[in-house]
Amino acid sequence: MSTWQTVMSLSSEFLLLINTVLFLLYLWRHSNVYKYFSGLLVVSLLIEIITHVMWFQHKENKQINNLYLLHFYTVVEFILITLFYDQIFKKHTTWRKYVYWFICIVIGLIIANSIFLQKLTEYNSYAKTLTQLIFIAYATGYFLTASHNKMDSTFKRITIINSAILLYYSGSLFIFMFSNVFFDLDEVHLIFWVFNALLYLIFQLLVFTAIWQFRQTKSTYS
Amino acid sequence: MTIGILIMLSLALAFIVFFNRSQRKILAEQMRVQQLKLEHQENLLYNNIKTQEEERKRIAKDLHDEVGSKLNVIHLNLHRLRKNAAVSPGLEETVSDIFGVINDTIDTTRRISHDLLPPTLENFGLADAIKELCESYQRTSALDLQFDHLQSENRPIEKMVEVNLFRIIQELISNSIKHGQASQINIRLLANNKELRLEYQDNGLGFDPDQLKKKTGLGMQNIESRLQMIQAQHSLDSKPGAGFSLSIKYPFPDDSLSLSR
Structure with missing residues (x-):
């Protein structure tokens, strides 16, 4: 099982690297929607690199708890994904009016959780669950509002990214929600993390499909 | 927990499938509306x-x-x-x-x-009407207008097609003189059992066909509308300083033998 997790983790990390490079090369300057998503990919890649460096140090008997990275990542991930959807929902007056208040309140809750409930050295399952539920709501909201619109090429690419977000965060919601419960149960813990790695691989594959579509459209028009 | 994950994943997948289906429906509806609009415009x-x-x-x-x-x-x-x-x-x-x-x-x-309404077109057909038109231009101007008519089969042409092709020739000659400042125009009318070909060429100033698309002039638009109306194909060739040529191909419909002038 551990081999599967390694294979899937490495595949998804490799895809994350490719997607980040491709996003920065082709989509970064194209529009703000892609800019924020590129930011998310860059931060994810950096966190992965730092985690690996720490893991190697851990193997050399230098015990380092890297869970505070997850606390940091939760905040950055929330901001970037919200800004990504802000570009999509900004035409809606209510969203535009309250989005920054909403960001501040959620960040406040995440920080409060890290200070009072689940310390930086603990798994921040409450904050992760909250942000994941928000992401699912964003993705669902996108589908509900976009189902009446005409689908152009940009819209198609965003729809693929949105599908990736909905699938990944819906599938991994319960894994993160109960991560503290099965943290000590090695076998169960591993099964769910392999499943999470598989979902992340699907997420990266879908993002890759969106970039591929972008390249296809570009070559058709050029 | 496994059930929860499966439920969430199923819901997410259902959402994506539902969205794709509704998008396909919208797309089909939009295409239908577009088609109707196009038909309406054509009818108009x-x-x-x-x-x-x-x-x-x-x-x-x-x-x-x-x-x-x-x-x-x-x-x-x-x-x-x-x-x-x-x-x-x-x-x-x-x-x-x-x-x-x-x-x-x-x-x-x-x-x-x-x-x-040239009586020649009405009584003797397209070729004679073009010939007469060319002669009238040659009588009144210094324009060198050549008209060749090659016909392998004497197949009747629908009146509506003749009128539209004649109007196109009128418009083209007018454009060649007015905009192209042409001194020579060659017109060829070729007809066989399957199709009618009309080739027009002048030695005028010419133009960039891409620029023409951006212009809102009625002349070329009118020509294209008439061609569209009789369902004829055309190819245009022109370059600045290299004259202008237009080739029109009108394929005879299968039942055109039954249509009399």
């Missing part, structure tokens, strides 16, 4: 050109039958008046002046009526 265009041609025909007929015949009566009466006016030199001069005006008016009426 068809009716517009048809009405225009019918109106031209009516005006030409009225000018010829009503105004023309009455002018001829006045002309005859003036002849009678001239005989009686021989006694009065002042009156004879006035009658001569009126004669001049009446003759001019008869000529103008005949020309307008002819331009609106």
